[in-house]
Amino acid sequence: MKNAVLLPIVVVIVLVLAVASLFVGGFDISVETLLNDAEARDMFLISRVPRTLALIFAAMAMSVSGVIMQMITQNKFVEPTTAGTAQWAGLGVLFALIILPAADPMTKMVVATGFALFGTIIFIAVLRRLSVRSSLIVPLVGIMLGAVVSAVTTFLAGTFDLLQSMSAWRSGGFSSVVRGFYEPLWAVLIIAVLAFALANRFTVAGLGKDLATNVGLRYEQVVFIGVAMVAVATGVTTVVVGFIPFLGLIVPNLVSMMLGDDVHKNLPWVALVGAGLLLACDLIGRVVVAPMEIPASVILGVVGAIVFIALIVRQRRHVSA
Amino acid sequence: MNTVRRSRLFLAVAATSMLVLGACSTDTTVDAGSGDTVTVDTANGAVEVPANPQRVVALDNTSFETLKAFGVEPVALPKPIMPYEGFEEWIDNEEILDVGTHREPNLEVVSEAEPDLIIGGYRFQEYTDELNRIAPTLDVSPTDVGYIESLKSQTSALGEVFGKQEQASQIIAQLDAAADDAAARTGGETVFLANVSAGKIDNGAQRIGRLMEPLTLTDVFAGEAGDVHGDSGLAPETVAQANPDWVIVLDRDAAAGEPGAAPAKVVFDAQEAFANTTFTTRNQIVYLDPYFYTRESIQAYTQAFESISDAFANAG
Numbered sequence: 001m002k003n004a005v006l007l008p009i010v011v012v013i014v015l016v017l018a019v020a021s022l023f024v025g026g027f028d029i030s031v032e033t034l035l036n037d038a039e040a041r042d043m044f045l046i047s048r049v050p051r052t053l054a055l056i057f058a059a060m061a062m063s064v065s066g067v068i069m070q071m072i073t074q075n076k077f078v079e080p081t082t083a084g085t086a087q088w089a090g091l092g093v094l095f096a097l098i099i100l101p102a103a104d105p106m107t108k109m110v111v112a113t114g115f116a117l118f119g120t121i122i123f124i125a126v127l128r129r130l131s132v133r134s135s136l137i138v139p140l141v142g143i144m145l146g147a148v149v150s151a152v153t154t155f156l157a158g159t160f161d162l163l164q165s166m167s168a169w170r171s172g173g174f175s176s177v178v179r180g181f182y183e184p185l186w187a188v189l190i191i192a193v194l195a196f197a198l199a200n201r202f203t204v205a206g207l208g209k210d211l212a213t214n215v216g217l218r219y220e221q222v223v224f225i226g227v228a229m230v231a232v233a234t235g236v237t238t239v240v241v242g243f244i245p246f247l248g249l250i251v252p253n254l255v256s257m258m259l260g261d262d263v264h265k266n267l268p269w270v271a272l273v274g275a276g277l278l279l280a281c282d283l284i285g286r287v288v289v290a291p292m293e294i295p296a297s298v299i300l301g302v303v304g305a306i307v308f309i310a311l312i313v314r315q316r317r318h319v320s321a
Numbered sequence: 322m323n324t325v326r327r328s329r330l331f332l333a334v335a336a337t338s339m340l341v342l343g344a345c346s347t348d349t350t351v352d353a354g355s356g357d358t359v360t361v362d363t364a365n366g367a368v369e370v371p372a373n374p375q376r377v378v379a380l381d382n383t384s385f386e387t388l389k390a391f392g393v394e395p396v397a398l399p400k401p402i403m404p405y406e407g408f409e410e411w412i413d414n415e416e417i418l419d420v421g422t423h424r425e426p427n428l429e430v431v432s433e434a435e436p437d438l439i440i441g442g443y444r445f446q447e448y449t450d451e452l453n454r455i456a457p458t459l460d461v462s463p464t465d466v467g468y469i470e471s472l473k474s475q476t477s478a479l480g481e482v483f484g485k486q487e488q489a490s491q492i493i494a495q496l497d498a499a500a501d502d503a504a505a506r507t508g509g510e511t512v513f514l515a516n517v518s519a520g521k522i523d524n525g526a527q528r529i530g531r532l533m534e535p536l537t538l539t540d541v542f543a544g545e546a547g548d549v550h551g552d553s554g555l556a557p558e559t560v561a562q563a564n565p566d567w568v569i570v571l572d573r574d575a576a577a578g579e580p581g582a583a584p585a586k587v588v589f590d591a592q593e594a595f596a597n598t599t600f601t602t603r604n605q606i607v608y609l610d611p612y613f614y615t616r617e618s619i620q621a622y623t624q625a626f627e628s629i630s631d632a633f634a635n636a637g
C-alpha cells in the first residue's frame with residue numbers, strides 16, 4: 001500500500017535529477033538554444049546525454065551488483081569491489097598504458113575489461129577450492145586478492161612513472177564522459193535485465209546453500225552466473241568511470257531495510273534509488289566548484305558515509321526497542 | 322659506562338683524524354681546488370659545500386641535465402623517476418646506485434655512495450635534514466613562484482659549485498633567448514593549459530602554469546576554481562565553452578610509452594566536443610616534450626619556449 005505512493009514519488013525525483021543533469025554544465029545549453037542553436041544541440045548529444053546515461057548505467061551496475069553479491073554471499077556488507085574485480089580492471093588500464101600508450105580509449109577499455117573478467121574467474125577458482133565458504137571468508141578472500149593486485153598495480157605504476165595517471169584514473173569522476181567514451185556501459189543494461197530475470201533464483205540462493213539445494217536450485221550454477229554478471233558490470237563501470245565506492249553497499253541495504261529481501265521486488269527500486277543517488281552526487285560535484293568539478297565518487301564517499309551511519313543507528317534503535 | 326663512552330670517543334676521534342689525513346693525502350693527487358669550499362644560497366639559507374665535489378648524489382630531477390652538461394656523473398640517482406630518454410647511460414650503469422623514488426627513497430644507498438655533496442630539494446625536500454646528516458646537501462631547486470627565474474639561479478649555483486660558471490651562463494642565456502623569443506611571439510592570446518593523465522583531459526595550470534611567467538598569454542581558467550582544483554575534473558564541454566585560442570599540453574601518459582608516441586594527441590583528436598573550437602580549427606595545440614613532466618629542468622623549459630615560439634610563428 002505504502003509502496004503505491006512511494007514509487008511514483010521516487011520516480012519523479014529521479015526524473016527531475018536526470019533532467020537537471022541534462023541541463024547543468026560548462027557549455028551554454030538551455031531549452032531555447034537546444035531548439036535554435038545547432039552547436040548547442042551537438043554538444044547536448046556529445047556531452048550531456050552520454051554523461052547522464054553513464055551516470056544512470058553506472059549507478060545501476062554498482063547497486064544491482066551489490067544486491068547480487070549480498071544475496072550469493074549472504075553478507076550485507078559485501079560490495080562488488082570486494083571481489084577484486086575493480087582492482088583487476090585497474091591493472092588492465094595500467095597494462096594498456098604501458099604496452100599500448102598510443103591506443104585509442106576504446107582499445108584500452110577492451111583490454112581492461114578483459115583483465116576484470118580474468119581476475120573474477122581467478123576469484124571464482126579460488127572460492128571453489130575453499131572448503132569453508134562462510135559469509136565472512138568470501139569478502140575477505142576478495143579483499144585479499146584485490147589488495148595483492150592493487151599492490152602489483154602500484155608497484156608497476158611506480159616503476160613506469162604512472163602513479164599520477166593511476167590516481168587520476170582511480171578518482172572515479174564523470175567529467176571526461178562524452179560520446180565515444182561511455183558506450184561499453186550499455187552492456188550494463190543487459191546485466192540489469194538478466195539480473196531481473198534471475199532475481200527469484202538469487203533470492204533463493206540468499207537463503208543458503210542447503211536450503212536452496214533442498215528446494216531444487218542449482219546453487220553452484222546460480223552463484224557462478226551471479227559472480228560473472230557482477231564481474232562484467234563492475235569491470236565495465238570501473239574502466240569507464242573509475243572506482244565508485246559505497247553505492248553497492250548503501251543502496252541495496254536501504255531498499256531491503258524498507259522492503260525485505262525479495263530480490264525480484266527490490267531490483268527496480270535498487271536501480272532507481274542508485275541512479276538518483278549518483279545523479280545527485282554528480283550534480284553537487286558539478287556545481288560547487290564550477291567550472292571545475294569534484295568527482296562524484298568523492299561526494300558519494302561523504303554522502304554515503306553519513307547515510308550508512310544513519311542506517312546502522314536506525315537499525316540498532318529498532319532492534320533495541 | 323664512562324670508560325666505554327670515553328673509549329668510543331677516542332675511537333671516533335682517531336677514526337676521524339685518519340679520515341682527515343687520508344683525505345689530505347689524496348687531496349694533493351686529485352684536484353687542486355678540492356679542499357676549498359663554496360658558499361651557496363639555498364632554500365635553507367647559505368650553505369657551505371665543498372668546491373668541485375667528486376662524489377655527487379643527485380636527487381633533484383631538475384638538476385640532472387645541467388649536471389650532464391657539466392660532465393658530472395653522479396654516484397647515486399633516483400632511477401625510477403628519471404626521464405628514460407637522454408639518461409640511458411646513467412640508468413643502465415650499474416655502478417651508479419639507485420636511490421629509488423622520492424616516495425620511499427633508500428637513504429642507506431645514499432650513505433653507501435659516500436657522497437661529498439648531495440643535490441637534494443624539490444621532490445626530496447622533506448628529506449633535507451636526514452640527507453644533511455650523510456653529507457652537505459644543496460637545495461637549489463626551482464621554487465613554485467618565480468620558477469623560471471629560480472631555474473636560472475639554480476644553474477648559476479651549480480656552475481659555482483662545479484667551477485663551470487661559463488657554461489652555466491651559456492645555459493641561462495639560451496633560456497633567456499628562448500623565453501624572450503616566445504614572449505615576443507605571443508600577444509595576449511587565450512590559452513588552456515591541459516594535463517592529460519590516464520586519457521583524461523584536465524586543468525594543468527598547477528603543473529605548467531609556470532610556462533606563462535614570461536609569456537603574454539591569458540589562461541582561460543585562471544583566477545576561478547581553476548587555480549585550486551587542478552586534477553579533480555574538467556568536462557570537455559567546459560573547455561569548448563571557454564574556446565581558447567591555444568592549448569599547451571602536458572602529456573603524463575607518454576612518459577611510459579615508446580619514444581615518439583603521443584597518447585595525449587590521440588585523446589585530443591578523439592574529442593568531438595572540441596570540433597568547433599579555435600584551437601582545433603586552426604590546429605593551435607602545442608604538445609610539450611613527452612618527458613617534460615619528469616624533466617622540468619632549465620633545458621626542458623628552454624625547449625618548451627622554443628616549441629611555443631615555433632608554433633606561434635607558424636600560426637596564421
